[in-house]
Amino acid sequence: MIELKNIEKNFVSNKKVVTAVRDVNLTVPAGEIHGVIGYSGAGKSTLIRCVNLLEQPSKGQVLIDGKDLTKLSASGLRKVRSKVGMIFQHFNLLKTVTVYENIAIPLKLAGVPKKELDARVQKYLQIVGLEDRATNYPAQLSGGQKQRVAIARALSLEPTILLSDEATSALDPETTDSILDLLLKINRELGITILLITHEMNVIQKICDHVYVMENGSVVEQGSTIELFTNPQHATTRKFLNTISQRQLSDSLIDSLHVTGDVTRLTFIGASTGQPALAEISKRFAVTPNILAANIIELKNGIVGNITVHLEGDNAAREQALQYLEQSGIQVEQLGGLVYA
Template sequence: MITFENVTKTYHNGKQIVHALNGIDLTIERGEIFGVVGFSGAGKSSLLRCVNLLERPTTGRVLVEGQDITQFSKAELRQHRRRVGMVFQHFNLLNSKTVFANVAEPLVIAKVPNAEIRKRVMELLEFVGLADKANHYPDQLSGGQKQRVGIARALATRPSILLCDEATSALDPQTTSAILSLLKTINREYRITILLVTHEMSVIREICDKVAVMERGKVIESGSVFDVFSNPQSDITKNFVNSVMHTKIPESVQRLLSEPEGGNRRVYQLVFVGASATQPVLFQAAKKFNLDINILFGNITELQGVPFGHLLVEFRGPEREINRALTYVREAQVDIQEAVGYGH
């Protein structure tokens, strides 16, 4: 659906050269909700805007439906942009126009007949839950309502792609959840491919099928949300994941574990996925073997409908019994990693 091939974007700020994108290779499949996450300045928005050529790549190709859009004529580009809706962080509504007029604006520009405009706009306002606000002005709306207007406007020309540039960053958590739910409905009912950029990993977890992590203009990690969340590879991804999964060991627990104690002790980080997350694996291990098992820290949550648990566990007892217990736990499809710096 959307493919970036060795895409670069360079800005010149006086004598300074900024490499916003640095060799991006990425594919977004039709019908996916694909998230791009990174800190400010990572290149997320530059990448997003290459899809409708609001930013033109310095080098490389951007393919949409197999066509290199960087080679489009002005007329072809106008047609392409009608197939790509865009939702902005700060809504970008025209304060001097009503809600109805804001949603109608793309259709007016496209010279759609008035009767068709009215039908389409009212259909969209009904869809986003704002049919009763058609004659209101943006200043009369809440932030969440403004973003719903922005979404309705982005859908006006029946796009096949929806770009969301930090679409929930200006909203409170409850409103964010409602907007994300609306985007999931749009993806499901209209079969629209959604590409969104954000610095909030909670948004990625809530809505996306796949994710790419960006840093300094490069994609440093990408894959399914489940794979990236359950096994992050880079330090920056681990930090993002910890912001919502809370897998980082608290300092108080680290201090406790660093204190010398008698007896044989081993500390491991255990990752439970799927059925293993709901089975009493550790309880059974403690019963079967001559040792004590102590859960020090962790949680069990859900990723894309699959149970996922991350626990820091202490094993106390004879070395032979600990090794037998570890084998038993591994056979229950639990990933085990020694917690470096603890134990013994």
């Protein structure tokens, strides 16, 4: 388990103290995948580097399985770090040696016997799907294959925790999906706890159990992934969600729709996404639903659907229809007179 308590990290720049991370508390239970999302400069890279003390926190505690890394001796810290793997955006492979050697080098440094070393390299090459690339050099690989080598290298010391520092941000969407599928496989089959940072909401969407939203060095919102996707509270969270779902309609689209009056956002969770809810209220009540935007998002642990709708009808009929929707397990949010957030 990873636990950060009141973490603060300060840097000195031009004789001024700059706080990159302030009072962050974070807990990742064993076996889960948690994500930290934020825009550039939010402090997320500094935060994840505090987890294995690549950055020494200015204040606070870093606990791995109950041990406070900030109080360990150098040898004690090395022992804990051997159980914390890390992958990076730019792979950090040695260009002059083969894929096999890139994975084997940390094992050699750790004193792993030759026979066991070979078995581990072959094992993790197979896990990442590159068993036929052992003798290739990094220049002969695609970006996705290079990242798979980096993942195999991180796994070779058989860590219980894997840290991911923007590991997919240099990859195209299709390759990103394949790497995320691999991380899910690693988590599921090897039981490795994963903490990742990203600025891509689709990464959070696909593999995370829990998410932390950072801004200006602080965590401004956190919760289970499904909670944040269905009921975001902070403006930054809503901005991120708008990158994958049309929660906000443009002014030009609003003008082209010629809609007047209140607009409602309906959020469907899990089984409710399969309900013909709008068809039902049009039959039961004197309302006509006018769909302005809609989408369905598949999360790791559930499905969320959003429909932005204008109900045409008198006030009493609209109120009855909305009450029926709420009773059916659908979240109803009145957006007002075409005011979107």
